[in-house]
Amino acid sequence: MRISGAIAVAVTIGVSAASADEVDNLGGSVLELDARVRSLDRDLKPSTDSGPDAAERRLIDAQVLYELKNYDAASTLLFDVVEKYPNSRTLPEALYYLGDSLYLKRDFLSSRHYFQKLVSLGPQAPRYQEGLQRLIELSLHTGDFSEVDSYLAALERTPVQNQLPSVPYVKGKYFFMRKQYDQSTAALSSLPPSHPYYMQGQYFIGAAAVAKGADHLSEAEPAFANIVAQAPTTDAQRRVVELAHMALARIAQSRGDLTRALSEYGKISPRSELYSDALYESAWVAIRNKGYSAAARSLDLLVLNAPDSPLVPEVKLLLGSLQIRQQKYSQAADQFAKTRDEYAPLRKMLEDNLAKMGDATEYFRGLISKNLSSFDTSDVLPPIAVKWLKTDPEFSSVNNLIGDISDVTHSLDESEEIVARLEKALKGPARYNVFPELAEGRNRALDAIAKIGEIKTKLAGREADLLGQASGGDVALLKQLNADRLALESRLQKLPSPSESIAERQEHAKTAYNELDRQLSEAQTNMIGLQASLAATRKYYEDDVKKKLAAPQQDGAEKELDQWKQRFAAAQKEIELLRKEIADARLAVGVSDTDVKLAAELRAEYDDLLKRQHAVAVEIGSRLGAGDRAKVEQIESIVDRTRNVEQLAVGFLARVEDTINNKLSSIEAELGQEKKRVVAYRDRLGGVGSESATVGGSILALNFQQVAARFYNVVVRADVGIIDIAWALKDNTTREENRLIAERKRELKLLDDQFKDVLKEQP
Numbered sequence: 001m002r003i004s005g006a007i008a009v010a011v012t013i014g015v016s017a018a019s020a021d022e023v024d025n026l027g028g029s030v031l032e033l034d035a036r037v038r039s040l041d042r043d044l045k046p047s048t049d050s051g052p053d054a055a056e057r058r059l060i061d062a063q064v065l066y067e068l069k070n071y072d073a074a075s076t077l078l079f080d081v082v083e084k085y086p087n088s089r090t091l092p093e094a095l096y097y098l099g100d101s102l103y104l105k106r107d108f109l110s111s112r113h114y115f116q117k118l119v120s121l122g123p124q125a126p127r128y129q130e131g132l133q134r135l136i137e138l139s140l141h142t143g144d145f146s147e148v149d150s151y152l153a154a155l156e157r158t159p160v161q162n163q164l165p166s167v168p169y170v171k172g173k174y175f176f177m178r179k180q181y182d183q184s185t186a187a188l189s190s191l192p193p194s195h196p197y198y199m200q201g202q203y204f205i206g207a208a209a210v211a212k213g214a215d216h217l218s219e220a221e222p223a224f225a226n227i228v229a230q231a232p233t234t235d236a237q238r239r240v241v242e243l244a245h246m247a248l249a250r251i252a253q254s255r256g257d258l259t260r261a262l263s264e265y266g267k268i269s270p271r272s273e274l275y276s277d278a279l280y281e282s283a284w285v286a287i288r289n290k291g292y293s294a295a296a297r298s299l300d301l302l303v304l305n306a307p308d309s310p311l312v313p314e315v316k317l318l319l320g321s322l323q324i325r326q327q328k329y330s331q332a333a334d335q336f337a338k339t340r341d342e343y344a345p346l347r348k349m350l351e352d353n354l355a356k357m358g359d360a361t362e363y364f365r366g367l368i369s370k371n372l373s374s375f376d377t378s379d380v381l382p383p384i385a386v387k388w389l390k391t392d393p394e395f396s397s398v399n400n401l402i403g404d405i406s407d408v409t410h411s412l413d414e415s416e417e418i419v420a421r422l423e424k425a426l427k428g429p430a431r432y433n434v435f436p437e438l439a440e441g442r443n444r445a446l447d448a449i450a451k452i453g454e455i456k457t458k459l460a461g462r463e464a465d466l467l468g469q470a471s472g473g474d475v476a477l478l479k480q481l482n483a484d485r486l487a488l489e490s491r492l493q494k495l496p497s498p499s500e501s502i503a504e505r506q507e508h509a510k511t512a513y514n515e516l517d518r519q520l521s522e523a524q525t526n527m528i529g530l531q532a533s534l535a536a537t538r539k540y541y542e543d544d545v546k547k548k549l550a551a552p553q554q555d556g557a558e559k560e561l562d563q564w565k566q567r568f569a570a571a572q573k574e575i576e577l578l579r580k581e582i583a584d585a586r587l588a589v590g591v592s593d594t595d596v597k598l599a600a601e602l603r604a605e606y607d608d609l610l611k612r613q614h615a616v617a618v619e620i621g622s623r624l625g626a627g628d629r630a631k632v633e634q635i636e637s638i639v640d641r642t643r644n645v646e647q648l649a650v651g652f653l654a655r656v657e658d659t660i661n662n663k664l665s666s667i668e669a670e671l672g673q674e675k676k677r678v679v680a681y682r683d684r685l686g687g688v689g690s691e692s693a694t695v696g697g698s699i700l701a702l703n704f705q706q707v708a709a710r711f712y713n714v715v716v717r718a719d720v721g722i723i724d725i726a727w728a729l730k731d732n733t734t735r736e737e738n739r740l741i742a743e744r745k746r747e748l749k750l751l752d753d754q755f756k757d758v759l760k761e762q763p
Helices: 002-038 054-067 071-084 091-104 108-119 128-142 148-157 166-177 181-188 198-211 214-228 235-254 258-265 275-288 292-305 312-325 329-357 360-370 383-389 393-427 429-434 436-467 475-493 502-548 551-587 593-623 626-754 756-761
Strands: none
Touching: 002 436, 002 626, 054 071, 054 091, 071 091, 091 108, 091 128, 108 128, 128 148, 128 166, 148 166, 166 181, 166 198, 181 198, 198 214, 198 235, 214 235, 235 258, 235 275, 258 275, 275 292, 275 312, 292 312, 312 329, 312 626, 329 360, 329 626, 360 626, 393 429, 393 626, 429 436, 429 626, 436 475, 436 593, 436 626, 475 593, 502 551, 593 626
16 A cells, blocks of 8 residues: 555656646746737838838839830829829829820820829929820820910920920921921921931921922922931831831832832832832832833732732732733733632622621621620621721721720729729728738737637646546536536637648638639630630631532531630630639638637637636635645636736737728728729710710721722722733734735735736736
């Protein structure tokens, strides 16, 4: 018995010593957490978006995006700078880059608004002259010239030595576009050869002289000659030099100097976009000089160099006419027949389309109205018609107008989507992440509270073990408390573990969503490849396969191709939907208020249980040994300290919550204003869209009818060419017959003359 008692005492002493170490360690952890929680307010960093430097930082970010030609993202940042920091010293720069980003996006009206705000700051503002120049250029795009005189006057008031080099060029260009040629020439004549815009200025001087009429060609030629004498260093200057060569060639042609004209045309590079025009015009020069073979060579080269050029049908007809002039009737007939056979099906297709449309104007108006957000002429017109229409200025204007409306519609759709996502983010668990410094402090406080809860659990378990050693009553009460405690601890364990910080858990969730986004991007890339293959298959079918198939087979093949196109479109929509869902899921990453509230309720319930356990400890403490009683008292002291630390953390959370709510209320007010603006913009866009659909429908219908008529004329002229060949052959045959008859008569007359005496001697 004595040996057993000694062993029991030794085991008890060993357990007590180990327990003492554990409780002491937990007490040290509480002290560390206390210091950590008290440092939260001190470590909380101010928002990087506040203070005088915030506008400069955002402007620098926007300038980087601007240089990368990401004008959408740049304008978004610059809107924020202009609206939030109107008193910042960076305002003029922000207004300039915002206006120019919108200008380069072709949002001319919005661009004008911000350049006007820049100019209103006065001549002392940076970028003042650039703003005035852009406003002058914008007037040419918008057609509103009401304020241009004031802009020009403002530039005139700027001392010459302080004027930007581009000022006289912008003025001269404006006067030229307004057909005020003398004023344009006066403004541009002041540019010296060393001026960066000298070559462009000389071109406008020459073009102004040409525009004034044939009597002023002698004034134009020196200007163009000055250009070709320069050594271009940029692509823009090289283009101006080529335009000058074209102008000199046309002047020489008008004067009948065909040799010089051909020489100037020959200076256009085969890589130039002007090369086809140079070949076509040089062919006509050769024709005027009766150099039909040289003209044919130029035209053949044009067809080879630019087979998709709208000039090609005319060129093919012209080649046939040249062959007639060279009496190559067989080749000419073949040329006209091939041209007719090539374009007759296209003519029929266009005429059938017009017949199906009924009222073409109403047809196009309806199409534009229904598809303003995604209208694409290549989807509603045959490719050959689009190719020809692209050269028409009115068609380009309508196409640009519809494209601009489509862009604005997309922008409004995106704005509504962004507002909806922001509202969801501001009301969801990720709303704290809108303010990173506050979110970091909140996460640290929540981590501390979770760790305090873990320490409480360990202390409560140790205290329960100690109390269970007491003899006497209250055994049933202790058992019930233990059961309740274990049940609560089981529920608490289901909460996120404090061993992994909230920030780490959020980062893991974001990483998972990023991986999903990456997989979606791979699917998108594969989809693009498949769509390219489908486009190539369709082109191969149209070019080589279709004509070899019977009508039913054509219908089946085209139906299958259309089905694949529809499948790809559906898959594309699904990818876009998944991408939005991933974006929404990212916004939901965070500790929700529901989770925090549930954790707080469980902690309060657990704390109440600890208080009941403490009451039992007080009651039965006298029956514990001295060492165990001291340990229970130590545990109770540490638990009291955990409550203080927890209270500090909860107080910090409340302050963070108040701060975030105050910030969010102002953001929500701004979102409300933005929603109203979007609604107003959409109403205005509806009126503009309706008017654009009416005007655009009329112009598209007229242009489409003109294209159909042009193909009709090509086919008719090819037929006429074949008839001309027949008449030429008939005329040649008739002339040959007449020649032979005349020759026969002459021979008969000679015979009559030779045998006249003989005939007289006959009885």
